[in-house]
Amino acid sequence: MSGREERLRLILEDLYTRGSKPARRVDLRLLALLSILLSVSGLVVVVTLGQAASAPLVKIGDVYGNFLMNYATVRVRGKVTSLPYVDNSTGRLLIRFPISDGTGELMLYIYSPLSAEALRRGLLPLPGDIVDAEVQLRVRESYTYGIVQALSAFRLEKISGEPVPVKTLSPGMAETLVEVKGSVSRARVVGSGVLLEVDTGGGYVDVLVPKYISMMDPGLYAKVAALQPGSLVRVRGIVYLYKGSSPEVVPRGPRDVEILGAPKIVEASVAELPGHEGEQVRVVARIAGVEYLSDRRGYRLVITDSTGSGEAFADRSVMERVDPFAAFSSPVLFEGRVEGGVLVVSSAKPLGGWNGSTVPISSVTPGMKGRIVVVKGSVAGVKQLRTVAIATLRGEGGELKLFMPGSVYAGVKDRLREGATVTVAGYVDVYRGQVEIVLYTPLGVRP
Amino acid sequence: MGPLGVVVWTLFGVLVGLGFSWMPGFHVYNVIALLAVTGGAITFIPQEAFPFFVLGALVSFAYSSVISTVYFSVADDTMIFMLFPTQRYLVAGRGHEAVLVTLLGTLAGSVILAASMPVMPLILPFLRDVLNQFITVFLSALVVFMFMSEWLKMGEREENRLRRFLKAWSQIAGGVFVFLASGLLGFVVLNTDILPSSVAYVRLTPLFLGFFGLPWVLVNLLSGLPVGEQDTRDEVSTDWKGLLSGVFGGALGGYIAAFFPLITGGMGALVAGHITSQRGDDTFMASQGANRFIYYVGAFLFLFLPAASLTRGSAAWLVSSIYQPKTYQEYVYSIGALLLASGVSFIGTVALSKLVARIVGRWFKQISLAVAVLLVAIAWALTGPMGVVVMLIAAVIGASSVFLNTRRSYCLGVLILPVLVSMTGNTGVVMKLLGLGV
Numbered sequence: 001m002s003g004r005e006e007r008l009r010l011i012l013e014d015l016y017t018r019g020s021k022p023a024r025r026v027d028l029r030l031l032a033l034l035s036i037l038l039s040v041s042g043l044v045v046v047v048t049l050g051q052a053a054s055a056p057l058v059k060i061g062d063v064y065g066n067f068l069m070n071y072a073t074v075r076v077r078g079k080v081t082s083l084p085y086v087d088n089s090t091g092r093l094l095i096r097f098p099i100s101d102g103t104g105e106l107m108l109y110i111y112s113p114l115s116a117e118a119l120r121r122g123l124l125p126l127p128g129d130i131v132d133a134e135v136q137l138r139v140r141e142s143y144t145y146g147i148v149q150a151l152s153a154f155r156l157e158k159i160s161g162e163p164v165p166v167k168t169l170s171p172g173m174a175e176t177l178v179e180v181k182g183s184v185s186r187a188r189v190v191g192s193g194v195l196l197e198v199d200t201g202g203g204y205v206d207v208l209v210p211k212y213i214s215m216m217d218p219g220l221y222a223k224v225a226a227l228q229p230g231s232l233v234r235v236r237g238i239v240y241l242y243k244g245s246s247p248e249v250v251p252r253g254p255r256d257v258e259i260l261g262a263p264k265i266v267e268a269s270v271a272e273l274p275g276h277e278g279e280q281v282r283v284v285a286r287i288a289g290v291e292y293l294s295d296r297r298g299y300r301l302v303i304t305d306s307t308g309s310g311e312a313f314a315d316r317s318v319m320e321r322v323d324p325f326a327a328f329s330s331p332v333l334f335e336g337r338v339e340g341g342v343l344v345v346s347s348a349k350p351l352g353g354w355n356g357s358t359v360p361i362s363s364v365t366p367g368m369k370g371r372i373v374v375v376k377g378s379v380a381g382v383k384q385l386r387t388v389a390i391a392t393l394r395g396e397g398g399e400l401k402l403f404m405p406g407s408v409y410a411g412v413k414d415r416l417r418e419g420a421t422v423t424v425a426g427y428v429d430v431y432r433g434q435v436e437i438v439l440y441t442p443l444g445v446r447p
Numbered sequence: 448m449g450p451l452g453v454v455v456w457t458l459f460g461v462l463v464g465l466g467f468s469w470m471p472g473f474h475v476y477n478v479i480a481l482l483a484v485t486g487g488a489i490t491f492i493p494q495e496a497f498p499f500f501v502l503g504a505l506v507s508f509a510y511s512s513v514i515s516t517v518y519f520s521v522a523d524d525t526m527i528f529m530l531f532p533t534q535r536y537l538v539a540g541r542g543h544e545a546v547l548v549t550l551l552g553t554l555a556g557s558v559i560l561a562a563s564m565p566v567m568p569l570i571l572p573f574l575r576d577v578l579n580q581f582i583t584v585f586l587s588a589l590v591v592f593m594f595m596s597e598w599l600k601m602g603e604r605e606e607n608r609l610r611r612f613l614k615a616w617s618q619i620a621g622g623v624f625v626f627l628a629s630g631l632l633g634f635v636v637l638n639t640d641i642l643p644s645s646v647a648y649v650r651l652t653p654l655f656l657g658f659f660g661l662p663w664v665l666v667n668l669l670s671g672l673p674v675g676e677q678d679t680r681d682e683v684s685t686d687w688k689g690l691l692s693g694v695f696g697g698a699l700g701g702y703i704a705a706f707f708p709l710i711t712g713g714m715g716a717l718v719a720g721h722i723t724s725q726r727g728d729d730t731f732m733a734s735q736g737a738n739r740f741i742y743y744v745g746a747f748l749f750l751f752l753p754a755a756s757l758t759r760g761s762a763a764w765l766v767s768s769i770y771q772p773k774t775y776q777e778y779v780y781s782i783g784a785l786l787l788a789s790g791v792s793f794i795g796t797v798a799l800s801k802l803v804a805r806i807v808g809r810w811f812k813q814i815s816l817a818v819a820v821l822l823v824a825i826a827w828a829l830t831g832p833m834g835v836v837v838m839l840i841a842a843v844i845g846a847s848s849v850f851l852n853t854r855r856s857y858c859l860g861v862l863i864l865p866v867l868v869s870m871t872g873n874t875g876v877v878m879k880l881l882g883l884g885v
Contacts, residue, residue, distance in 0.1 A: 028850055031669075032621075035847030039628050042840030047881055049833075050635040054884040056644055067768035072647030073638050091580055113872040134884065136637075137647070139768040149638065150875025153884060 055134045055153075061103030063137055063144065070139040075153075076108075076146060077101060077132040080125040083192065083240060083250060086115075086212035093215070095124065096145075099131050107145040108135060114151055119215060123156050126238045126252055128175030130157035158252075163236045167202030169247035173239045180205045180249055181234040183263070183280075185337055186344075187227045194225050195248075198233060199278065206248035207235050209257060217254035229337050229346050230263020230280035265335065271307035274341045283334045283343065284351065285310075287327050289370030290427035292438070299440070302370065303334065303343070312336070314345040316440075323443045324425035326350035328372045329357070358423065362397025364437070366430045373437065374425040375400065379418050384409065391416055393424065393437075401436040403429070411442030422447060448495045450780065456496040457784040458791065460503020465795045468508040469515055469803065470818070475508035476761050477656075477825055480649040494770040498750065498777070499784050501766050505747050506557075506788035509740040510796040513549045517542050517800075518807045519667065519814060532728035542807070543679045546800040548690075548729050550793060551683070552736025555694040556701060557789035559737065560745050564782045568752050574706065575757060583870045585707060586863060589714060590626070593856060594619055596717065621851030628844045629658060629857065630864025636837060637865050638874065639883055642830050648765065651862075653826040653834040657841025658858035660822045662849055665842070667815040677804035681797070685729040693733035696720060700734075701741025705749070705759060709863055712742035713856045744785065751781040 057075040078099035087094045092112040098105050108131065110118050118124065125131050134153035135146030148154050163179040182200035189195075193210040214221035227233070235258070237251035251257050268281045288309060289302030298315035312334060314322075322332065330352030336345040359373045377395025389409035391402040402424060404412070415422060423446045426439040439445065467478050479501060482492075492500055517533045536545035578585070597618055605611040633654065636642055642650040696719045704715030716738045746759035751772045758767050772778065807814075826838040841861070848855045868877050878884050 028852075032847065032850035035843055035850045036624065038843040039624075039840070039847050042843055043628060043631055046632055046635050046641065046837065046840055047883070050639040050641050050884075051882045053640040055638070056640050058644070067765065068646055068648050069644065070648045070764060070768050071637075071650070072644040073640070074644050117872065141767060141769060141771045149869065150878060152875035152879060 059103040060099075060101050060106045063139075064104045064106065065139065065144055067139045069137050072137045073134060073149065074137060074146075075132065075134050076106060077130070078106070080127050080129045080131055081105060082127060083208075083210065084124055084126070084212065086119075086124075086210070086215065088215060093119070095119070097125050097131075099125075107143070108133060108148055109145060110148045110154075114148060117151055118154070119212070121151070122253055123151065123154065124212065124252060125156055126159070126250060127240045128159045128238055131155070132157070159238055166205065167200040169205050169239060169249070171241055171245060171247055173247060174241045176239050177236070178239055178249060179234065179236045180207060181260075182232070183229075184227050184231045184233055185229055185339075186346075187225075187229065187231075189225055194221070194227075196224070196227065196233065196235075198235070206242075206246070207233075207237070208240070208242075208248045208250050209235075210250060213251065213254055213257065220254045220257060220259075223259055224257065227259070228263050228280075230265065232260035232263075234258040234260055269307040270303055270305045270310040273310050273338050273343055276338045277341065278338065280335070280337050281343065284331050285334060286331050287372055290372065290438075290440070291370055292440075301345070303332075305331070310343065311341070312343040312345050314348060318345055318348060320441045320443075322348050322441065323350055323354075324372050324427070324439075324441065325354035325374060325423075325443070325446070326352060328374050328425055329353070329355040354425075360396040361393065361400045364400060364428060364435055366428075366433075366435050368428045368435075369430050370427060372425065372427050374423060375437065376421070376423045378421045379416055381418055382413075382416060389413075393422070401431075401434065402426070402439055403431070403436050404439040408439050408442050408444075412439070412445040415445050415447055420447070448493070448499075450783075452493075452496055453499050453780045453784055454787065456492065456499045457503040457788050460500040460505075461507040461788045461791050461795070462503075463500075464504040464507025465511050465792065465799065468511040469796075469799050470821070474655065474660075475504050475512075477652055477829075478504065479762060479765060480652055480829060481825075495772075495777075497770050498766050498772050499780070501762050502744070502747060502781060502784050503788045505744050505762055506740075506785060507792040507795065509556075509743045510550065510553055510789070510792035511799060512739075513546055513553070513736065514796065514800055514803050517545045517549070518803050519663075519811075519818070532731050535728065537677075538675070540675055540678050542677045543681075543800050543804045544683050545732060546796070547681065547683045548685055548732045549736040550796060551685075551690060552694050552697055552733030552738075553740045554736075554789065554793055555690075555733070556698060556737035556740035557744075557785065559694070559698050560741050560748070561782050561786050561789075564748065564778075564785075567749070568778075571706075571749065571752060571757060578707075582708065583867065586709060586867055586870075589710060589718070590863060590867075593714070593717065593854065594622055596721065597622065597854070618851070618853050621848070621853040622857045625844060625848040625851065625853060625855075625857040626860035626864070628847070628860075629841070630860035632837070632841060632844065633861030634865040634868065634877060635881070635883065638878060642833055642837060646830055648768075649829040650834075651761070653830050653838035654841045654861050656822045656826055657838035657843075658845040658861065659855065661819065661838065661842035662845035662855070664815050664819045664822070665846055666849055668812065668819075675808055677807065679801045679804045683729075685733075689727050689730040690733045693727075693730035694737045696722070696730075697734035697737030697739075698741055701738040701745060704738070704742040705745035706757075708759060709859075709866055711856075711859060712739045714859065715742060717856070748781055748785065751778045753778055 055073045055075045063069045078101035081098050081100045084095055084097040093115040095110040095115045096107055098107050132155040134149050136149055138145050159177050161177055163177045166178045166180055180198055182198040184196050185199045186197040193208050196207040198205045198207055209224045235249055235251050236256040237249040239247050240250045242248050263280045265280045265282050266276055268276055268283055270285050285303035285305040287301055288304045291300045293300055298313055299319050301312040303310055303312050327350050330350045333349045333351055334345050335347045336343045358376045361375050377393040380392040380394040382391040387406045389404050393400045393402055425444045426437040429436055429438045464475055468475050533545045536542055605614050700715035700719030703718055704710045704712045747762050749757040749759050750763045753775055758764055823835055826834045845858050868874055
């Protein structure tokens, strides 16, 4: 041993063993080789045992809430009980849906990237489908759920067969495959998609085109969302009971939704409206009266033209876009569908602008109830309550109360400051014997 | 539950933690799992008290487990980077000093964590929302970084080019082998019924006992490391600058590990150690004390944040399946309980260290053997004979990391690999490849 090596040995001994020598020398190379061999052999054994130990099929009732089953990989099989929730708001697509096997209900989650693949392959479960899946359980204090592990271990038995053509729906048809054809009588965007009311000729059928269709075919979904009443459609889908009792048709994919044609619109006068029952019509008329129907969350309108007067109904979203200044001075172009002799308005557009005339406050009387008026004055006070706001307008010959919903007040409160001079337009109403003007849209206040 | 209940159940947790955690290989998670499996947790501990009991046990574990690391060399993966410094201190008769230096770091970690808790409800939801979608990327990057960080570092002194090449790459190759082998084992265990589903919660226990417990017992028995008389005076030879530097780096690593799922204290420390570029045994030990505390306890404390919705770590998952803290009052209580448990655990661990320092020299091998028996018994009790088989295979893989002179952190492939496979949507492909299940 050279002097250098001897010095190194002494330093190492002093550093690590303080002069004492290890009890024995261990051949690390041999141990390393042995450990590799044993590791590989052990893995072969484990994989072989694993091949004979598939995830067991369990009853949901047996695993729900059992915290010892947290992270267990098991197989569950059950019937889908509700519409799938499909969300892409975080940029990572999530699909979740509940299944029931008779012993309990379990929510299953398919996370990205499996979810995108599931959507691409059309593996989207709908109510009534049978799902057999390998899932990893997560047991939390108040709920238990399963995460789908692989699409190869996810079997979906869809409701199959030829779709049954239907004119109306009943709860007894739940979880059956149907086909509905007709003209759209109403279309509105709801939280879960676009809800269509389809007139089949023999009745009305609700069709929900879910948001997930927008992830499969954005173009089609946009067209559905923009459907005008009167458009012809054909939809195939499963009958789902909304809130457990209201049947609606839910298509599985874009191929189940067909837009067959644009609406046919008939030009008519007010007097001719009853003769166009069920048809899509266009009428030019003046608004002679407005009344809010709280149970229908919309407005009953009295419309007039040279041929007579009639009744129309417009929901709040339609009326919010009708400028009361313009409607005070000009006739309005209405489009809608005649139902029971009443024009159900889908759009209303004044044909001209405001001519600048106003009504003196002192001239607004209870006898003008329902009429749209324009008045000018200064704001004497504003009181905001929980859901509504009441302002006092002082002008020619006296004071007048202005009543408005909270949503309208939110849009006009900058203009409706105390002391400000404003021109307002709305319809006359009488509340507890006192006359007031109801501002139904933020368009009804001008500086 | 009132403040008195919080104090009582936290102290009970501390007592249980101190009673078991100093034993080598006896992870507090195993104690909690045993309590859960035997039903003890839900029969005599009130549900709303369970989080505080676990908090006490975790805090005392973060403190007292340093004893087994210093005196018995058995460590979980978070202790890897302090093994050599503590081992050096031990053979030099300064085991108690190593415990004290580490405890100083742990104590500092307690204070930092308690001080940071009030701002956590503001920061964490934001961080979670921003970073959550990149978890797969972070995990993949970390695995690559682990391999890169020991890139070709041993071949410089070999005689010729071929030997230098082989020597340089042997360590990385060993790491890759351990990572893939542990990952494969984890994949099979997590995706089949090889261990009974009825005890799914504890099926990781035999794996971790095998990867991190048994190999060190084996090394202790094989090496016959000489442990002489220990100095038990309460004195440390260090400087504040080094300690503070260690605590800063350790706390950073702890927060990284606590926040990101699957990243453990050891991996967090690896990243933070590179960021802060630390040197010196005492700095390392203080760093690891702070790191482990924030990793274990911090991750669990996230469960108490009412609006954060973060469940990190096995303890948090178990507790959340029994009782999820819901109110700001419980959140405030948790900070108090953390400080209370830290103080008691510090005093208790110092006393325990002195006790163990007196017996370790005489009973080193016997204790190692007893530990081996204990680990097998735990695996058997929790998961049956198949659990013991799985533990032994894990132990062989864990031991190979020692013999291949590579990091034992690679054994975390047991979780990282299956999760990466799952997150990238390839579970079905791998199962088919292995002929499993589907």
